[in-house]
Amino acid sequence: GKYRVVSTKPMPGTRWINLLIEQDCRVEICTQKKTILSVEDIIALIGDKCDGVIGQLTEDWGDALFSALRRAGGTAFSNMAVGYNNVDVNAANKYGVAVGNTPGVLTETTAELAASLSLAAARRIVEADEFMRAGLYDGWLPNLYVGNLLKGQTVGVIGAGRIGSAYARMMVEGFKMNLIYYDLYQSTRLEKFVTAYAEFLKSTGEKPVTWKRAASMDEVLREADVISLHPVLDKTTFHLINKETLSRMKKEAILVNCSRGPVIDEVALVEHLKENPMFRVGLDVFEDEPYMKPGLADMKNAIVVPHIASASKWTREGMATLAALNVLGKIKGYPVWSDPNRVEPFLNENVRPPA
Numbered sequence: 001g002k003y004r005v006v007s008t009k010p011m012p013g014t015r016w017i018n019l020l021i022e023q024d025c026r027v028e029i030c031t032q033k034k035t036i037l038s039v040e041d042i043i044a045l046i047g048d049k050c051d052g053v054i055g056q057l058t059e060d061w062g063d064a065l066f067s068a069l070r071r072a073g074g075t076a077f078s079n080m081a082v083g084y085n086n087v088d089v090n091a092a093n094k095y096g097v098a099v100g101n102t103p104g105v106l107t108e109t110t111a112e113l114a115a116s117l118s119l120a121a122a123r124r125i126v127e128a129d130e131f132m133r134a135g136l137y138d139g140w141l142p143n144l145y146v147g148n149l150l151k152g153q154t155v156g157v158i159g160a161g162r163i164g165s166a167y168a169r170m171m172v173e174g175f176k177m178n179l180i181y182y183d184l185y186q187s188t189r190l191e192k193f194v195t196a197y198a199e200f201l202k203s204t205g206e207k208p209v210t211w212k213r214a215a216s217m218d219e220v221l222r223e224a225d226v227i228s229l230h231p232v233l234d235k236t237t238f239h240l241i242n243k244e245t246l247s248r249m250k251k252e253a254i255l256v257n258c259s260r261g262p263v264i265d266e267v268a269l270v271e272h273l274k275e276n277p278m279f280r281v282g283l284d285v286f287e288d289e290p291y292m293k294p295g296l297a298d299m300k301n302a303i304v305v306p307h308i309a310s311a312s313k314w315t316r317e318g319m320a321t322l323a324a325l326n327v328l329g330k331i332k333g334y335p336v337w338s339d340p341n342r343v344e345p346f347l348n349e350n351v352r353p354p355a
């Protein structure tokens, strides 16, 4: 192969590899055992000649890596993730490296995990499973693991982009929940969907669901019974959920986070869980991954899973394929990959290599 493309991790499926090989690329996959690679590890992988890298959200893609990639002749980097808070896009611009991410293919899979966590929290599935396995079940009881009925309750969505909107649709249609959402942008498509669904319910004589776009996040915190967080992580959303905002939520609310850990002040959350045993949380992401803040693992009212929201076979293969196409497109100078779902072909499309 004429071009050298590095993937910092083995990725699922073979399609992404074949796409690169067919187009004159030599693919090198890092097989180092340690889970999280350091900047030094990645600089060593980049070496003297590297045209593009497919990297992971656990890696710190800043000045050091983009300058190393540039020195090796590289022009393309793709995160195998939709979130790119681990990537300093300004540094990439500085060194003329195009940056891609993998939106679209993980929307439904991620929303389905948020829905799973919502249901698991509402129906106390993990606690009940532990009880069963511990051999504690000695007969049906009226009070055993009583949870919340979602139907007719209000689901609150903070950040109604692709994933937040898909989650909202699932909860509204699947469980006949009312919707309140907060986002800087209006989600017209979501509003149209809920409106049409409400009309449908009315036409069959059922109580229609309601929806509203909240004027402030506070409105969602106060009114929703289940709240799911779907913002991007940046300075404005760091610790969006903290001691104060938690205190505005209903005492028996359910909070779900499949976005990024630092959106929640996890120490404050542990306190809140201790003080409010009926408050429940479903977390896919953590403030200091792979660690949990002290006490979180002991809380019965918390469900914790290891950042697996996008982990369906279809989606992970799709993410790998999209990441490969991002890098390939840049290297070969194709007019970029044009899936209709894909609204961000390159995050910094207009980047120019330094003269």
Ligand code: GLV
Binding pocket: 057, 080, 081, 082, 083, 084, 106, 310
């Ligand atoms: C996963 O967390 C992603 O951003 O794709």
Ligand code: GLV
Binding pocket: none
């Ligand atoms: C519960 O199992 C019931 O039959 O009501």
